[in-house]
Amino acid sequence: MEYPSNIIKELVDAFVKLPGIGKRTALRMVLSLLKQEEEDVKKLGELVLRMKTDIQFCQKCHTISDNELCHICSDNNRESNVICIIEDHRDLIAIENTKQFNGLYHVLGGVVSPIDGIGPEDLKIDSFVDRVRKDKPKEVVFALRATMEGDTTMYYIFNLLKELNIKVSAISRGISIGGELEFADEVTLGRSIVNRTNYTL
């Protein structure tokens, strides 16, 4: 593709590095940015410049934060003896939006995935074990993705926690609310039968 201006070309190249953005979409975004008010564009540029320097990571749970401790870790109303292990910041936002969890989090930064060259040492696993040793939580809740990589990561951490004698749980897996059985995959449906919920009448 030939671009009418060098800045446009470089901007398209920068936008293409973002997830799910191809050259056409990037160009559409850049041209739309060019139509925006000068003030808005300037603000975006400044925010991007500031993000790498100003954004910190919580020293306890490693989530994105404006301070040394994030707003969750420093909130006294949260149950500090329940820690939910998640992959990244988006998972934290997703779980927070459900308003069903009032404990703390621990952001691993990914899952173990040999195919992508991600080993346990690339994740915040050591810091998690240290944290558990120090804070002795009542329960650890795993909320990792339902894939081979998520399971591998979970069992890897299970082994490290074994000797610490802590209650460990994982979010339930099954048919989505509103999901029809005929469209569910066999493994999920099978698991949802094995792990069926008991009701007392």
Add this chain to the structure above:
Amino acid sequence: MEYPSNIIKELVDAFVKLPGIGKRTALRMVLSLLKQEEEDVKKLGELVLRMKTDIQFCQKCHTISDNELCHICSDNNRESNVICIIEDHRDLIAIENTKQFNGLYHVLGGVVSPIDGIGPEDLKIDSFVDRVRKDKPKEVVFALRATMEGDTTMYYIFNLLKELNIKVSAISRGISIGGELEFADEVTLGRSIVNRTNYTL
């Protein structure tokens, strides 16, 4: 949605203003940006800051340009007596990619659309008529979108060109190459029959 950091929130708000980007996608993009090398992020920020000041528009055809005249208008190998009227810069890139057009362009900046409050005075129509009066091109090719708004704009400019006695054409409309008739809409199929191409054997 609650965000872990103020900068993240403001960045998401800025990305959401881009076309086709919702809050979730914006957040995904911002978090991915946060994972990129500091150098790349800095470059993006600087490019965004420079775009509004450094990018110019060609004084002749109004396309994006690094100079007063764009690389097409200043190219002596182009047929300067054929002008193709297009809506925006993406159309220029799309037509250039076909390598089937060697004339010059004129970027209107949109099409007449009363519903969006865009009248002829908001487009580069006056400058086009002046240009035709001055340069007296051999042919004007319309390449606007195949919608009511595109057609309205075309007929509006037709009327202004009438007295100038110039050859006017428009890109052909019909069934896409590889398109199956049964999936084509009636209007397109009807037009493709009326405007059928004659072959001499």
